[in-house]
Amino acid sequence: MNNYKNKISYDSPCDSDNDWTNSSDDSKYSDSESSVPEWDSDVSEDGELVYIKTKINNETTDETKPPLLESCETFKLRNNFKRSSTRRSTKGRIFKVLKAHKSKNPDTGSKREHEGLPAASINKNKFNGDKFIIIQVSKNMIFSSEKNCQLEKLFGLSLETHADGKTLVVADFLTEAKLIYTPKIKKGYYLSKINGVEVNSYNINNILQRIIEDHNSPRLTFQMPTEGSYIDLERLLKLKNAPENSLTQLLKDSLCSVLYLCCNDIEYNSNDDKGVLYCYPRPFNQNFLYNTRGAYVTLNHLAPKSLGTSEPTNSTVLHNNTLINITYTSHYNDLLLTAFPNKQVDLFAAKKVIADIVRLLEFLYGSLKACFTKPNNVDKLDSLFSRIFVTLIINNKGSKEDGSKNVGLYLEDTLAAHSVTLPLEVKVQVDDAIAELESADYREWTDDIENFQRLYTVIGACLYYSGHLLSSHLQDEDLKEINAYLRLNGVLKLSTDKELEKLVMWKEVFIHEHRNQNKNEGNEYRVLDGRWFLLTVGKGHFILSTLMEAGGCTEDAVGITPPSPFYVEECESCLELLYDVGLHKYLGTWFCSNTQPQVETSPEYLTKYGRKIRDTNTLRPDSTLKTSTLKLTKSLSEKRRHNSSEQINVGSSNSDMNSLTNYGSHHSLYVHTYNTQKYRNSSLDVSYSEDSNSLKSNSEVSEERVQGRRADREQRNRRDSSGSDSDWERLDGSRASGSMDMSDIRKSLLNEMNHVTTHRITAGEENVLFHFVQLESEKGMLIAPVKNIEMQANNVLYSYILKTFRSACKQIHDLLQHSIRFKKNHAPSNPLNKILVAVKEHGMLFQAPLETLSQCGVNKKNTEPYLFWVVGRVFSDPEPRELYLCYHESVPQDLTEVAYLLSYLE
Amino acid sequence: MSVIVIAVATESGVPIFSRKRGNNESVQFSTIASLHGINMFSKCHNLSLIETQVDNGSILWKEYCKRFIFSVTLIGIATGGLECDLELLLSSVNDAMIFCVGKKELENLKNIDQIKRDLRQCYPILDYLLESLDPNAVSSPLPTLLLDLIQSILCPQAHQLQQALDNYAESVTGRWACLIIHGHLVATSSDFCELDPREARLMLLLAAAQDGAPLRDTPVYFPQMSPNVAFRAVTCKLLADVYILVVCGATPALSQIDEIVLQCWEGYASIIKEAKLGFPRNFPMSITFEPCVLGVLIVNINKRRCVFSRHLHPSNQKGRGMSGAHRMDILRTFYITTARELAPELKHKGPSNGIENMTETYWCSEYHKCHAQRLGNILCCGLYASSVQLHTIRLITNQILQDLNTNKDVYW
CATH class of the missing domain: 2.30.42.10 (PDZ domain)
Structure with a gap:
């Protein structure tokens, strides 16, 4: 096909930073005329960059929507390829072809998203019950x-x-x-x-x-919704000066605070503020932590020296009738104190959060001391801590008026980077894309490799989607630090809540390996004395963080180092690549599909009464479609806003009828896994018809000569596409890939979606699994169902179970730490409890209260008690791995077996 | 493990006493002053330190008698992987102090030296309290394993003994009487439950502290019932390791009581001896246990009484590799860290951890399994061999609970 010719025109070498933007004639990117990237003006004096552009009309979390909503957004053609060359590895061909093809297509869909949605932005946070x-x-x-x-x-x-x-x-x-x-x-x-x-x-x-x-x-x-205290993180992230007074006041009122003081005599006396190097929120005399610092400093001295205990780790204090958790972190003679209100950050979370904060500060500044003694750094620290506090406290406040039910921090978030299981094929795609970025194989771009020295070596990258880690090619410690950086700065939250148009962040960092080796000098395999930079780019719900090294085999970075547009482009094109394979769409559905492993989001089905409901539902042929009026109206109304001119109710009326037939018998507002396909069917047609100009793609496909097994597969796919569940195929076509390879890849992705195999990891006939968390604390990663599973379930009983699960997990986790610490260090300085170190599994059986059950419709008088287990177990070889499981009591489970099955899903 | 309890006069900062258990050094005067200073300083800033955690331990300040200016601050320090409820310990210490000298004295603190001297008599009780935290002390002759529960022996003779106790109490014009065997509560007079469980527990500790004396009376203040007016507690040794304790008025002189005891208890010697045989199994013989049950802890939640047992099986198979004391310690630790969640009424207030409606809980360690279940008022914690499957364990625990509820020999 003609596309192959285009390849020749790629001549973007990397020897000059300017060449890449306007190198190719098929670039349609708006900024491509000028060689200056759009974020250029945002680069600050010290070379750091925070550039964020979000899509304005995206108000709520996208992943909560069923796929049909997503489609509106994603159907727009992406022809804004900036660079002519993307990938040159074996698979790179595919994308080049695709791109070349795309560039011929006029922009069809992208305009649509700008009309539509009126500014019905809902204040998500608080509303008082006055009006x-x-x-x-x-x-x-x-x-x-x-x-x-x-x-x-x-x-x-x-x-x-x-x-x-x-x-x-x-x-x-x-x-x-x-x-x-x-x-x-x-x-x-x-x-x-x-x-x-x-x-x-x-x-x-x-x-x-x-x-x-x-x-x-x-x-x-x-x-009436009232103005809440929701703080725009985006603005805060971009902030270069100190945060405004109103925010500082707000943080002061919420009683969170940070204080760093040095306790050795020389500095203590020379310092105006009696050794206080940093304090936020200010002014000093209004900060309660500052006012009472004497107590903590004394205690910090006293405990190890006179009482023979270790240094204090945390204190719980009562101030103005608010329970506050204060944490201590010693750094040589210095002391870092932080305070969080117990309501938002409980003791468990506070301990985890402080570890993350210390990690983050060391990552950004090399050491705590350096962080707080760096000249002219106060504004930066202020905005950093304001972001941390806003992320942890303000934007985390419970959204309901009843203050008792506080959301607090997600257990999953406090423990580690939340990752999800993906099918192998998808995982391979993702890893492939990142690996290509990391390999930085530029051979085909330029002939004189000899003359061209790279600026940076990519030493690792990690990819997030909607706050979930998809893949990490980083060292464990680096991942933990980068995760802390992204989470505490609110980047992950931002990428979850909003759809990013473009996000570029550039920051010099100090990697763990280098920080720690300074101590043992003379190592043969030392890490070179280079500089490291973290480049974070975002698009849609994706966040890609790349750790880059300057020095050694690359050019030395000297002085102020702004981001190199070339590498930003590299990372962006890596994300583009994922868009090209349709990963964003795929993940959208995947996150709603609840398949790997499947968790039971309608727990009441496991009772006798619930079984009856389910049976009656399944008996009726039509009622498998478990959509509810409510969700549908939402999606449809939203759709209407998107393209009001179009007649959209193609398939919706029949699904509405279905929803009426099983009216009231269920509570799930969302479609069930098995039904997604049908649901999608009815609505995707709409979008399909919009992209009428790309109908021909299928015929183009058939022109391609294919042989062997691939041909077979193609044939099968094409046959499928005329069949019932064809929308993905058509959708592919509409996305205008005329290329064989492209559709091949997509189909491999999407076919899988068509016959989703739901995996179960629990034993028994019915799925009794409600939730699970598998934590690998050494790796800084955990696997759990997607964050919004509770919202997807939309079920009182499920929410109750989840809430209990989370609080029970904290207890179990704390208990299991004895064993982990013991195994790690056989002769710890502080003796551990001899009995607790042997405990490797801990379970609790809970009974759901009757009110919750009756809210779910199980209100028959003689119902058996609804019991469910929360069990945690630690597997210590080769690295400690903790598995937490929440399941219905009816089928006993062996956690070793579950862990085994779960490992197969990874 | 180590635990230290320090009492300081809040206003003056004068140290009143300091008791410790474990392998740590004694706390110096200057350290006590600093610790006290921390508390005073934070109080000035409208801040109260609730709890401070250190690695494997915690530090706690607690002030009691807050209505008055003069009062006592208790400071507790626990380290070394000690699983204990420090707050409970401090409130028990405070109870013990009131028990010995009365609330008024403590609040007035007019003559600190006098108070210090008076409090010396409660040192044995305090030491028993601290000992009850120490896993190494499990095998001591008079074990006190749990701070908040009264250790008991369940025996079929309890009913008969109750009549004898009622009779005895009446004849010494007292109300509350109990029979103690090996430091365990065996039988009580019918009014005994009027006492707060914590007061009853202090009575037991008093009896233990007066080990050896055949007949003795002590003035005691009940922290809840009458913190300011002293009662007279009379302990009397009937047989070796068997004591009767009665709270009565001033009238029958000790010599008279001696005679009354003889009258009342002469005929019960055989019954008491029978009951004494129940130790150390602590359960009536009619209650049998599966061979895989290595130890058991039963808690009567309303009465705050508990029964430990590790000698469940007549044929003394000791080859299990786990010493009896260790079994007790496991069960105790299991109860303190985990199983107590099953009885929320046993916990005193504090920030809730969100765990509600728990009905069962278990541990699996490399060498054993623990399982706890609650049925109504009774909580059963069982220690099992590690080879037993969980579903079997659940069945057995349930069976024990059923057994306890239906067995006629069980008389709390």
Whole structure:
């Protein structure tokens, strides 16, 4: 095909930093005319860079949406290839071909995303219960709902779920009903009560059912969302000066604080502030930690010297009726103190967080001392700590008005980098892309390799999607530090909450290996005395962090080192590559699919009563589609906002009917794994028709000559594509790859999605697994179901189970640490409890309270108690690995076996 | 492991006493002053240090009698992998202090030297409290294993003995009486439950502390019931390791009581001897255990009483590789760290850890398994051989609980 010719025109050498942008004529990138990258002006004086551009119209977490929503976004053609050359390895051909083809295609879809979504941005965080507005809707009125949605029929409005997964938010009004509601009610208001009964996404279906039977006109109570204390992390990340006073005040009020003081006499006396080198939030005299520092410093001295104990690790204090956790970190004679309110960061989390903070500071500055004594660094530290506190405390506050139910920090996040299991093929793709970035094989780009010395060696990279680690090619310690850097700076949160248009961050760092070797001089295999830089690029929900080394075989970095556009491009194209294989779409569905391993998100099905419900559901042929009115309305309304002109209700009415048939019998607002396919079917057609100009792609495919087994596969795929579950195929076509290789890869990815094999790791006929965490603390990684699984489940009982699981895990984890510490160090300085070091498994059996069960519809009188286990076990060889499992009591599980099965999924 | 308890007069900073257990050095005066200073300083800044953790241990400050200006600050320091509830220890120490000298004295602190002298008599009790934390002391003759529970022996004779105790209490114009064998509570008078469990526990410690004396009376203050008015506690040694304890008024003189004891208890010697045979099994013979059960701890939650046993099987198979004392220590540690969660009412307030509605819990270690289950008012912690499967263990524990609930010989 003609595409192959384009390859020849790639001549972007790397000998000059300017050549790469305008090297090729097929580059359509807006900035490509100038050789200056768009982030150039944001590079600060010391060479650091934080450049973030998010997509404006993306308000909520994308991964919570079912795939059909995602498709709107992702259908836009990506022809903004900046560089002509991307990858030159064996597989690189594929992408070149694709790119060349794409460049011929006019931009079709990208415009769409800019219209649509009105600024119905919901304040996600707090709302006080002051303002209620009551509207009575006449029972006589029946609104014509084109989606056949009960809610719309009754009230003439459509709802969506709030980011907290529970609260109902007004999404849209039907035209007939608009007069009833406006101007009192606006989009984004919360529906709090119907006929005086509190509603949430769990019980809405039941309540609607009751209203249908009731003859009185329903009374709806709405609540106005109030301005919360949500702080824009994006702005904070870009911040170059000290954070504003309002934020400082807020942090002061929330009683979080950090203090660094040196305790040796010389510095103590020479320093104006009695040895205090850093304190935030300021002013000093209003910082309670500063005011009471004497107590901690004394204790820190006293404990090891006079009491014979170790240095204190943390104190819990009561100040102004707030329980605060204070942590101690000694650095030679100096002391770093941090304080977190117990409500948001409990003792367990505080211990983990301080380890992360220390890691982060050492990573960024080499040592704690260097961090706090570096000249003119106060503003930087201020903004760093404000980000840390905002990430940990402010933006983590519970989103519901009842303060008792505090979200706190996710257990998974505090422990390690949250990773997910991916199918092998996907993993290979991801690793491949990163490996190619790391290999930096530029041979084909330039002929005179001899004259061209590289600026940096890539020593490792890690890739995140929506805050989940997909792959890491880093050393364990580096990963831990980079994870701390990304998490505490809020980058991961940002990439989860918003879709990034572009993110580039560049920072000089001090890697663990180099920091620690200074102590033992004269090692033959020392790490060279170079400089290291961390380059983080983001796109969509992807974050790619690359650790680069200057010195040694590469050029020495001297003085202020701004990011090299070439390497930024390299990383960006690595992400492009992942986009090209459709990974973003794939992951979108994968994260919603709950397959590897599958967890039971409707725990009530495991009771006798629940089984009955399920059986009746499955008996009815149509009712397998377990969509609920609510979710559907949300997705559809959103869709409408995207492309209001189009007729979109192609397949939705029938699914709506389905949802009506099993009305009230379930609580899951989301589709079940098995049903995703069908669900998608009905809606993706829409997008497909939009991209009509690319229909021909399939025929192009057939022109290609293929032989052997691949031909077989192609054939099969094509046959599939005309079959029932073909949308992925068509979708591929619409994404306009005329190339054989491209579709080949995609199909291999997407076919898999079509027949998802759901894996189970628990024994027994039914899936009794609710949740699991596999922690490899040495590696700094853990595997667990996706973060929003609770939201996907949307089930009171499941939320209860998860909450119990998390608090039980903390206890179990603490207990198992005895064994891990003992194995690590056989003669620890502080003797360990002899009994506890032998414990390798600890389990707890819990009973779900009746109220929770009845909320789930299991309210028969003589129900057997609902019991579930939370079990943790440590496997000590070769490295300590902890597995935590939460499962229904009905089938006993062997954790060794589960761990074994789980290892097969990895 | 080491644990130190220091008492300091809050206002003046005068150290009142310092007791320790374990292999640490005594705390110097200057250190006590600094520790006290930390607490005073933070109090000035409207800050109270709840707890400080060090590696493998913790430091705790606690002030009691807060209504008055003059009071005592207790400082507790535990290290070396000691699993204990330091806060519970300090409140027990405070109880013991009140028990001996009365609340008023402690609050007034008019003459610190006098108080110091008075408190000396409660040192044995304090030492017993500290000893109860020490795993090395498990095999001591008068074991006190748990801070908050009264160690008991379950025996079928308890009912008969109760009548005798009632009778005895009446004749000395007292109300509360109990029979103690080897430091374990065996039988009580019917009114005994009026006493707070913590007070009852102190009575037991008192009896243990007065080991050897055939007949003795001591003024005691009950921390809950009458912290300011002293009662008279009379301990009387009936046989070797068998004591009866009664709280009574001032009237029958000690010599008279001696006679009354003879009258009341003459006919019960055989029953007491029978009951004494229950030790160290601590369970009625009608309750049998599976051979794989290596040790068991039963807790009566309402009465705060517990029964330990490691001699469950008549044929003394000691070849299990695990010493009896070690078994006790495992069960004790299991209870303190884990199984206590099953009985939230036993825990005193504190930041909740989010664990609610737990019904069972277990440990698997390399050498043994522990399992705990609660049935109504009774909590059973069992120690099993490591080869037993968990589902079997669950069955056995459940069976023990059922057995205890139905067996007629069980008389709490």
